[in-house]
Amino acid sequence: MMLWAYLYFHQITLDTHEKASLSVGNNSRYDTKNEARHKRTGESANGQHQPGKTQTPAVIVYCEKTNHIVQRNNGALQQGIEIGHGLAQAGALCPQVCIIPFSEEDERLTLVQLAHRLYPFVSDIVIDTHNTLAIRLDNLVHYYGGHKELWSTITHELNLSKVSYHFATAWSIEAARILALNGVDNYECDRDNIKHRLSQCSLSLTALDKKTKEALTRVGIRHVHQLLAMPVHELGRRFDNNTISYLTALRGETFPHVTLFRPAEHFEHFTLLPFDVENTQHLTPFMEKLLGYLAHYLRARNLQTSTLCFQIDFREHPSTQLEIKSALPQSTVDSWLSLLTLRIENEVLPEPAVSITLRCDNFETIEGSNGDFFSNRFNEVAQKQLIGRLNAKLGEECTFQPKVSDTHQFETMSNAEISSSISASTFTSDIVPTFLFDTPKPLTQSTKVCFGPVRLHSEWWHETPRKRDYFIAQTLYGVRMLIFKDEDNQWWAQGLFS
Known part of the structure; x- marks a missing residue:
């Protein structure tokens, strides 16, 4: 039987925000100048919580298109804010709430980055929506020696990514999707058990269009098990071809064509800043985090690079491109961080930054050398490191070489x-x-x-x-x-x- 796991990241924007805030909070060099974050979360600058405020800052993700709160943390829940509330209602319940704008494109970029991280361990990944993906498991069990070992490897990477998710397994992506949206959170291989769990789900969780759901509800079909029990000839008389294709895939009788994820040949990682950053000193910990992702990417592929580019985005001002070059190919965070610090210490942001993207297109393979490791190595490496630091500090237009x-x-x-x-x-x-x-x-x-x-x-x-x-x-x-x-x-x- 074909087996798919479906992962539903129900608060991926909120997780990204909290992970970025945590990375700054753990860095003591930048703890003293986070007044912007304190103001937006109701926390005083000296770390003492104001009277009457919740201990956990309230954070919500607001969708401007629907005027609804789509994600909220425990601090917002303690204040009485629920998913589906409007912005005015949330503001009335908690005036100091931190508001994060919802963006499907930002969530999709975060999901692509997560797929890059999972790809070395699982080959068949399907990015379904902006916050869901599916992974084929049946063709990997043999390589991992069992279902338990395979799922443990996947969940370990997800836990390292610090994301919240609901999951489920089934014989098709369509069936696993319903179970994951229902919050089953269970790894199941037995077909009868999957069918039993599926029968308990509401019809509203299916991917059928609104008109079809209303037509089924009028004839008394409100759960998935009732839909699966309908004869095939009845389905053919009542519904169009798209609906029939979905229902047969839900039953596991057909397997629709899906586009498998394939990693890009270049590295690109996006991070949404948890608060508006007004100077480059406060940008450094977020850039350091992106360098960590790049180092992981290079290490897994035995690569190194001599050029990378940061894109700093603002609300109104055009994006700023910050290119950093090294005379010697690098692959570690520390080596790039020293050049980054020299490069941005004199940069002035035109307005507060809202997001950062790190891109890297040119790579070099790390090759072992058969020569004497110490032969002429110090002079050459030291010279190139000096050139790289001078270029980062002064700019390439100010440095010359005979x-x-x-x-x-x-x-x-x-x-x-x-x-x-x-x-x-x-x-x-x-x-x-x-x-x-x-x-x-x-x-x-x-x-x-x-x-x-x-x-x-x-x-x-x-x-x-x-x-x-x-x-x-x-x-x-x-x-x-x-x-x-x-x-x-x-x-x-x-x-x-x-």
């Missing part, structure tokens, strides 16, 4: 400045100095040779061929120079190292 031409003869090299400090170099050598003299200068200072010699010959087609032995020398004042000795045993200075 570049030399494709030749090994120092007379024909030129230290040309380039606009991008992350461009690939054309010629690299350990003895190329930072600054080259236009013409060699006689060596008049007392120096000590630190490295060399390196003998360089000019190309054979030059009219005046040269043969020189180059050294790296250090003066008494610690200045390092590139020097050489010509064929006449004369010493010359070619350039300086910074």
